[in-house]
Amino acid sequence: MNLALATPMVLVLLPLALLPLLLSSQRTQSYPSVEGIETDPLSVALDWLLRIAGVVAIAALILGIGGLHRLGRTIEKTGEGAHIVLLVDRSSSMDNTFAGRAPEGGEESKSAAARRLLKDFILHRDHDLVGVAAFSTSPMHVLPMTEHKGAVMAAVDAMDRPGLAFTNVGRGLALALDMQEADTSPAARVIVLISDGAAVIDRKVQEQLRAAFARRPINLYWLFLRTEGTPGISTVPAPDEQDTPQAMPERHLDKFFKSLGISYRAFEAENPQAVADAIAEIGKLERSPITYFERIPHEDLKARAFAVAIAAMLVLLAAKLAEVRLVPESEEA
Amino acid sequence: MTTANAASAAPPPVDLPYRIIWRSRALRQGAHRSTQSGAGGLFRDLATLLEYRDPRRIDLRQTLRDPFGTLHVRRFEEKSQIGVTMLLDVSGSMGFHGASRKMGLAADLAQVFATAVRRAGDTFALYAADDHVHEELSVPPTRSRAGEAEMIAALRAYVPKRRSASALVEAARRIGQRRNLVVIVSDFLLPDAELEALFETLIGHDVVPIRIVDSRESAALPSWGLLELADLETGRRRLVAMRPSLKAEWQRRIEARRSFFRTLAARYGREPFEITDSIPWDRLGAHLAAGA
Numbered sequence: 001m002n003l004a005l006a007t008p009m010v011l012v013l014l015p016l017a018l019l020p021l022l023l024s025s026q027r028t029q030s031y032p033s034v035e036g037i038e039t040d041p042l043s044v045a046l047d048w049l050l051r052i053a054g055v056v057a058i059a060a061l062i063l064g065i066g067g068l069h070r071l072g073r074t075i076e077k078t079g080e081g082a083h084i085v086l087l088v089d090r091s092s093s094m095d096n097t098f099a100g101r102a103p104e105g106g107e108e109s110k111s112a113a114a115r116r117l118l119k120d121f122i123l124h125r126d127h128d129l130v131g132v133a134a135f136s137t138s139p140m141h142v143l144p145m146t147e148h149k150g151a152v153m154a155a156v157d158a159m160d161r162p163g164l165a166f167t168n169v170g171r172g173l174a175l176a177l178d179m180q181e182a183d184t185s186p187a188a189r190v191i192v193l194i195s196d197g198a199a200v201i202d203r204k205v206q207e208q209l210r211a212a213f214a215r216r217p218i219n220l221y222w223l224f225l226r227t228e229g230t231p232g233i234s235t236v237p238a239p240d241e242q243d244t245p246q247a248m249p250e251r252h253l254d255k256f257f258k259s260l261g262i263s264y265r266a267f268e269a270e271n272p273q274a275v276a277d278a279i280a281e282i283g284k285l286e287r288s289p290i291t292y293f294e295r296i297p298h299e300d301l302k303a304r305a306f307a308v309a310i311a312a313m314l315v316l317l318a319a320k321l322a323e324v325r326l327v328p329e330s331e332e333a
Numbered sequence: 334m335t336t337a338n339a340a341s342a343a344p345p346p347v348d349l350p351y352r353i354i355w356r357s358r359a360l361r362q363g364a365h366r367s368t369q370s371g372a373g374g375l376f377r378d379l380a381t382l383l384e385y386r387d388p389r390r391i392d393l394r395q396t397l398r399d400p401f402g403t404l405h406v407r408r409f410e411e412k413s414q415i416g417v418t419m420l421l422d423v424s425g426s427m428g429f430h431g432a433s434r435k436m437g438l439a440a441d442l443a444q445v446f447a448t449a450v451r452r453a454g455d456t457f458a459l460y461a462a463d464d465h466v467h468e469e470l471s472v473p474p475t476r477s478r479a480g481e482a483e484m485i486a487a488l489r490a491y492v493p494k495r496r497s498a499s500a501l502v503e504a505a506r507r508i509g510q511r512r513n514l515v516v517i518v519s520d521f522l523l524p525d526a527e528l529e530a531l532f533e534t535l536i537g538h539d540v541v542p543i544r545i546v547d548s549r550e551s552a553a554l555p556s557w558g559l560l561e562l563a564d565l566e567t568g569r570r571r572l573v574a575m576r577p578s579l580k581a582e583w584q585r586r587i588e589a590r591r592s593f594f595r596t597l598a599a600r601y602g603r604e605p606f607e608i609t610d611s612i613p614w615d616r617l618g619a620h621l622a623a624g625a
Contacts (some may be wrong), residue, residue, distance in 0.1 A: 024561050024570060024572070026559060026560075026561035026572065027561060028561045028562070028563040028570060029560060029561060029562055029563065030428065030429060030430070030562075030563055030565050031429070031550065031562040031563065031564060031565065032425075032426035032427075032429045032520060032522055032547075032550055032564075032565055032566075033426050033522040033564055033565070033566055034562060034564045034569065034571050035522070035524070035564070035566075035567070036586060036590055037583055037586045037587075038586075039571065040573065040574065040579055040582075042574050042579075043571070043572050043573050043574045043579075044572075046559070046572060046574045047571075047572035050572070319559055322557075322558055322559045323558060323559050323560075323561075324555040324557070324558030324559065324560060324575070325560075326431060326549050326550070326554070326555070326560065327430065327431055327432075327549055
């Protein structure tokens with residue numbers, strides 16, 4: 001309980017709350033002698049109740065006037081989840097449908113489907129830290145690792161912008177790795193690469209990536225949004241075809257990922273349903289324990305303080321109304 | 334006098350008859366039976382002239398009947414005065430102002446007694462005490478009227494302080510050895526031991542306890558409600574959640590205290606006279622005239 005006051009000066013008045021212990025709220029009436037008459041437990045209990053109600057009423061009023069509030073803070077909690085970087089391909093082909101056309105009518109582009117499903121995925125992952133990066137010709141740092149769902153949603157939405165033509169997977173991965181690097185917590189790290197094609201990774205870049213992946217364990221998922229009719233990850237080239245990265249970039253990128261010696265899975269999706277299945281699969285796999293920080297917002301407790309004061313004063317008022325006099329006031333001298 | 338009650342607002346009677354069943358030993362002539370022989374109206378006995386040299390009262394018939402020729406004289410009782418002392422409790426509890434003012438009633442009593450005693454030719458003394466004897470309120474034994482009005486005025490104006498009535502015993506010791514008619518005016522809300530000590534001290538006197546009670550302190554207690562009571566003597570505060578069962582319990586306690594007092598009073602002196610809210614003068618007169 002991190003309680004604070006907006007005006008701490010009012011605490012000077014707090015000793016006033018002890019007054020009800022010394023003085024009664026009831027009007028005292030003289031009585032010849034109560035000696036020899038035993039105290040009645042109910043009366044004693046009531047007496048203390050009224051005194052405490054008085055203390056509470058004054059203290060609550062003072063705290064209310066002082067602007068009692070609970071400070072916003074973050075608390076550490078443990079849940080299931082991972083630190084995920086979404087690495088999204090922004091090449092222009094993503095704006096086509098799975099059939100490779102510009103979307104018409106009710107058709108959904110690959111990026112739209114991916115966006116919708118990713119947002120759904122993020123919404124259901126409570127404790128994940130998510131970062132977003134995009135790449136086409138060059139990588140773009142869209143959103144640093146954050147637990148702020150709204151920001152992640154907005155970043156995923158931003159994939160909507162028309163992309164560029166080129167697909168530079170290598171530099172995109174390097175950026176995603178950098179983003180993971182900046183995070184020092186022991187949580188599970190995940191990079192989800194969403195693309196509809198692959199490209200050749202430069203030998204030098206390959207070496208750098210290899211070294212970077214070797215530094216710390218990272219789970220890599222490649223969600224390959226395959227356009228119908230194009231070669232897939234596992235397409236083995238015909239004997240007469242060339243088996244070079246240039247000719248079959250997907251197959252060679254997959255091979256490269258497999259050669260990294262990290263936990264890696266590729267999902268090939270040819271329609272939105274397959275994308276959904278793949279994302280669900282990723283969600284199932286990434287369930288390692290994670291410590292996360294929950295932010296508890298600043299809370300104004302003034303109203304509650306006043307409510308408590310009113311409740312206490314109602315008790316006192318009831319007691320006041322229940323007061324009777326030995327001698328009617330009209331007869332008092 | 335600010336009593337609201339109509340009965341006690343009635344003017345106090347000028348005279349209050351009081352009678353004693355014992356014989357006064359005082360030499361001074363007065364209105365009460367005494368051990369002195371003299372020129373009273375009541376025949377007492379016969380004595381020889383040698384025993385009682387008063388030839389004016391030679392009883393001829395008895396003298397003639399005597400074969401030895403002794404001269405007989407009739408002896409008559411002489412009426413003597415007595416001392417009347419009022420012990421007035423001015424402790425805190427007497428400051429209670431319920432249906433009437435206890436101090437007002439006490440002042441009324443003092444006034445009437447002072448007048449009645451003076452008219453009867455007896456000496457009147459008044460000692461007011463709480464935890465000490467109040468000299469300014471007390472009157473030494475006197476037959477004079479001087480100071481009477483001041484005494485009454487002082488009593489009426491006196492507001493009892495938060496003190497106990499522990500000095501009543503000391504006041505009782507001031508009365509002296511000669512048998513007095515001692516009127517104790519108090520609410521008798523004393524600790525049992527003090528009450529007993531008071532009566533013990535007054536054992537040689539004719540004690541008339543007059544107990545002043547207020548209906549508001551017992552009989553007319555409210556049945557329901559919260560009462561914050563402050564004890565007039567100890568100043569102790571007590572919140573009371575009054576309800577019929579508790580009221581009955583209080584009345585039982587108050588009655589127990591009263592019956593203890595009545596037993597004690599009956600053992601040491603006359604039956605106590607109780608005044609509730611207003612003074613029933615005729616009943617008080619009858620009570621005093623009964624003499625026992």
